[in-house]
Amino acid sequence: MAELERIENFIDGKFVDPLGGKYLDNIEPATGKPYSQVPDSDARDVDLAVAAAEKAFEEWSRAPATDRSRILLRIADLIERDLEQVARAESIDTGKPLSLARSLDIPRAASNFRFFATAILHTESEAHITDNVAFNYTLRQPRGIAGLISPWNLPLYLLSWKIAPAIAVGNTAIAKPSELTPMTSFLLCKIAREAGLPNGVLNIVHGTGPKVGAPITAHPKVTTISFTGGTATGKKVAEACAPLFKKVSLELGGKNPNIVFADADLDAAIAGSVRSSFANQGQVCLCGSRVFVERSAYNDFVNRFLDKTSQLRSGDPLDDKTEQGAIVSKTQLDKVMFYVDLAQKEGGRIALGGNAPEPINNRCRDGYFFKPTVITGLPVSCRTNREEIFGPVVTITPFDNEEEVIGYANDCEYGLASSVWTQNLNRAHRVAERINTGTVWVNCWLVRDLRVPFGGMKQSGVGREGGEEALRFFTEPKNICIAK
Numbered sequence: 001m002a003e004l005e006r007i008e009n010f011i012d013g014k015f016v017d018p019l020g021g022k023y024l025d026n027i028e029p030a031t032g033k034p035y036s037q038v039p040d041s042d043a044r045d046v047d048l049a050v051a052a053a054e055k056a057f058e059e060w061s062r063a064p065a066t067d068r069s070r071i072l073l074r075i076a077d078l079i080e081r082d083l084e085q086v087a088r089a090e091s092i093d094t095g096k097p098l099s100l101a102r103s104l105d106i107p108r109a110a111s112n113f114r115f116f117a118t119a120i121l122h123t124e125s126e127a128h129i130t131d132n133v134a135f136n137y138t139l140r141q142p143r144g145i146a147g148l149i150s151p152w153n154l155p156l157y158l159l160s161w162k163i164a165p166a167i168a169v170g171n172t173a174i175a176k177p178s179e180l181t182p183m184t185s186f187l188l189c190k191i192a193r194e195a196g197l198p199n200g201v202l203n204i205v206h207g208t209g210p211k212v213g214a215p216i217t218a219h220p221k222v223t224t225i226s227f228t229g230g231t232a233t234g235k236k237v238a239e240a241c242a243p244l245f246k247k248v249s250l251e252l253g254g255k256n257p258n259i260v261f262a263d264a265d266l267d268a269a270i271a272g273s274v275r276s277s278f279a280n281q282g283q284v285c286l287c288g289s290r291v292f293v294e295r296s297a298y299n300d301f302v303n304r305f306l307d308k309t310s311q312l313r314s315g316d317p318l319d320d321k322t323e324q325g326a327i328v329s330k331t332q333l334d335k336v337m338f339y340v341d342l343a344q345k346e347g348g349r350i351a352l353g354g355n356a357p358e359p360i361n362n363r364c365r366d367g368y369f370f371k372p373t374v375i376t377g378l379p380v381s382c383r384t385n386r387e388e389i390f391g392p393v394v395t396i397t398p399f400d401n402e403e404e405v406i407g408y409a410n411d412c413e414y415g416l417a418s419s420v421w422t423q424n425l426n427r428a429h430r431v432a433e434r435i436n437t438g439t440v441w442v443n444c445w446l447v448r449d450l451r452v453p454f455g456g457m458k459q460s461g462v463g464r465e466g467g468e469e470a471l472r473f474f475t476e477p478k479n480i481c482i483a484k
């Protein structure tokens with residue numbers, strides 16, 4: 001058997017082995033087989049990365065914004081130049097369709113760099129005049145070393161969403177991608193080096209949460225932590241950061257309501273709902289996994305929704321025609337199956353899916369595939385309707401009026417995102433105002449303007465990313481008060 005490619009850590013501008021010399025197999029979800037190896041790093045590697053980031057901070061934080069901007073723009077250009085290679089790596093690593101990686105994930109990673117590269121050229125500083133006594137102005141300075149931890153579902157998209165603002169404003173960074181999907185961040189390091197990013201500005205340490213993520217969050221010199229992942233892990237991160245008074249942003253899980261009123265454009269609502277239910281096999285934190293449909297439109301919606309969902313083409317993620325790829329890991333597939341089983345015990349009816357598709361081809365015969373699954377007949381309060389599944393499983397529930405569905409939408413510990421489908425403008429505003437989620441999409445889903453605040457309410461997180469919020473998060477405001 002050919003030797004597996006080895007991913008390396010990126011510390012102080014060099015590709016290095018983990019000090020402990022250990023590696024983990026990196027499994028391709030579509031085949032269930034290892035296709036590369038990822039460093040199983042530990043706290044010693046984190047220490048090295050911290051030393052490199054500390055050394056680089058002085059010069060990088062003082063570099064003119066135009067210099068930092070130029071390098072980030074070059075990174076964006078190089079991501080686009082290598083789009084096909086990076087998208088393919090993303091598809092192999094995650095199991096998502098290559099077409100999705102090519103059209104969404106990787107272009108968005110380039111946009112993240114370009115967005116913050118230009119944003120730092122247009123920042124403003126506040127000034128406050130205190131009558132005849134003094135005037136104040138606010139300096140926003142980079143905070144030092146940022147720890148950036150991300151999950152497996154949108155690996156480069158989410159990590160670059162953190163790296164770009166952190167380093168754009170002059171911080172240095174230690175990033176840890178998910179151990180399940182390390183390949184695109186490895187490619188990003190090659191690109192960063194080619195773009196001329198100075199050594200130590202971006203360091204990537206690969207490995208597991210307990211052995212790499214926890215030492216990053218606990219390190220006293222890493223003063224800022226931006227974390228995206230599950231709510232249970234987010235609690236651990238918050239606990240580690242609290243005694244050290246770190247500045248923390250937590251982007252966590254979701255169980256997002258998708259509300260369809262009878263007055264909606266049903267064609268648009270059905271197309272949008274199929275997408276919001278099953279994009280990336282339902283493994284997007286923003287997926288609308290709880291669909292609520294007004295009773296008078298319920299039967300029509302369900303029939304057409306099932307019909308359209310059944311046409312989604314499951315297949316080898318590397319096949320251009322594939323619309324549904326593989327689930328990221330065996331563990332995640334087991335979790336999906338657990339909830340499908342639980343849903344039936346809770347009284348639900350599987351209206352579609354509920355099992356694995358026929359073997360797709362010889363290459364993918366041991367891959368982690370599961371059909372898009374639709375469950376009806378469940379009470380709103382059951383576990384299936386409350387807990388995050390993070391897979392291709394949605395529930396559909398009828399409702400009778402606006403008040404009732406707002407109650408359903410909010411009856412959940414999470415508060416990340418929601419969608420509302422209606423042609424009644426007044427209703428759209430009324431309902432959007434009362435749903436407790438960080439984003440409410442009306443007659444659309446996953447439309448992302450990088451300037452808007454992004455994040456969750458309740459157990460879906462603390463803080464906001466995006467645009468001005470990110471620039472503020474990664475800087476420390478200092479007030480200078482000068483007597484007149």
Ligand code: NAD
Pocket residue numbers: 149150151152153154158176177178179207208209210212213214217228229230231233234236237251252253254284285388390416456460461
């Ligand atoms: P996870 O919480 O298991 O892991 C996320 C990251 O944290 C990984 O890099 C992991 O190695 C690391 N980690 C694990 N234990 C740690 C610890 N003790 N200290 C520090 N780091 C640790 O999440 P996952 O399974 O990779 O991703 C799926 C979850 O991410 C879902 O809950 C999903 O909703 C959420 N998510 C949220 C958003 C958002 O923007 N709110 C976006 C994408 C995914």
